[in-house]
Amino acid sequence: xxxxxxxxxxxxxxxxxxxxxxxxxxxxxxxxxxxxxxxxxxxxxxxxxxxxxxxxxxxxxxxxxxxxxxxxxxxxxxxxxxxxxxxxxxxxxxxxxxxxxxxxxxxxxxxxxxxxxxxxxxxxxxxxxxxxxxxxxxxxxxxxxxxxxxxxxxxxxxxxxxxxxxxxxxxxxxxxxxxxxxxxxxxxxxxxxxxxxxxxxxxxxxxxxxxxxxxxxxxxxxxxxxxxxxxxxxxxxxxxxxxxxxxx
Ligand code: SF4
Ligand code: SF4
Ligand code: FES
Numbered sequence: 001x002x003x004x005x006x007x008x009x010x011x012x013x014x015x016x017x018x019x020x021x022x023x024x025x026x027x028x029x030x031x032x033x034x035x036x037x038x039x040x041x042x043x044x045x046x047x048x049x050x051x052x053x054x055x056x057x058x059x060x061x062x063x064x065x066x067x068x069x070x071x072x073x074x075x076x077x078x079x080x081x082x083x084x085x086x087x088x089x090x091x092x093x094x095x096x097x098x099x100x101x102x103x104x105x106x107x108x109x110x111x112x113x114x115x116x117x118x119x120x121x122x123x124x125x126x127x128x129x130x131x132x133x134x135x136x137x138x139x140x141x142x143x144x145x146x147x148x149x150x151x152x153x154x155x156x157x158x159x160x161x162x163x164x165x166x167x168x169x170x171x172x173x174x175x176x177x178x179x180x181x182x183x184x185x186x187x188x189x190x191x192x193x194x195x196x197x198x199x200x201x202x203x204x205x206x207x208x209x210x211x212x213x214x215x216x217x218x219x220x221x222x223x224x225x226x227x228x229x230x231x232x233x234x235x236x237x238x239x240x241x242x243x244x245x246x247x248x
Contacts, residue, residue, distance in 0.1 A: 069149025079156035116163035120172035145178035154209035167202030192230035
């Protein structure tokens with residue numbers, strides 16, 4: 001298989017982006033974009049289609065098994081994990097365009113700074129500050145939420161998210177939903193308030209995020225459970241059953 005990789009590169013955050021096209025050839029039918037990037041970076045005297053030398057491409061990766069979320073990037077116009085994007089999918093076109101995620105500041109080449117995601121988790125209090133013990137119970141909702149990779153693919157397609165903004169998006173809401181589900185109403189008061197302010201109020205409910213998630217997390221189900229526990233139950237307590245749904 002022979003494929004042209006059109007990679008949007010940038011030396012550092014302050015430099016201008018440029019497109020570099022590299023022909024990549026492999027006998028491996030299951031080769032992924034991550035496989036190609038690894039081979040290009042470890043190859044000697046690699047040149048692009050114009051014969052110019054290819055400097056090592058900066059990109060993040062760790063597990064190479066769709067488990068860490070580090071290799072998220074835009075591949076063929078969709079945010080995806082590089083270790084989950086098979087080159088064979090693009091063989092008919094003969095090329096694939098590879099770009100960094102656009103919602104985060106670029107560090108270099110395909111590597112972005114996703115601290116906004118981790119800052120959002122800290123702000124919501126999803127990351128424990130003190131001693132951590134095993135949860136009293138684990139159920140389906142908590143398990144589903146715990147599968148989030150914090151890859152940021154859902155944020156890339158979300159019309160309401162931008163890094164550093166007031167709306168945190170699903171990369172924070174999904175992990176938060178695990179705690180919202182597990183804590184009792186008194187314990188989750190602060191988290192619920194943060195969820196209402198930073199997630200519920202800004203979410204347009206279009207569910208574009210649900211269809212793009214590489215972990216295939218049931219975002220709709222988690223959102224519905226969190227809305228019920230952190231929003232509707234509070235409205236019910238405040239206004240009673242008759243006025244449920246009144247927006248105040
Ligand atoms: S919800 Fe899915 S797309 Fe969003 S950060 Fe978690 S794993 Fe990635
Ligand atoms: S439902 Fe729409 S607005 Fe809400 S997080 Fe998903 S993509 Fe963003
Ligand atoms: S390298 Fe871990 S998900 Fe791709």
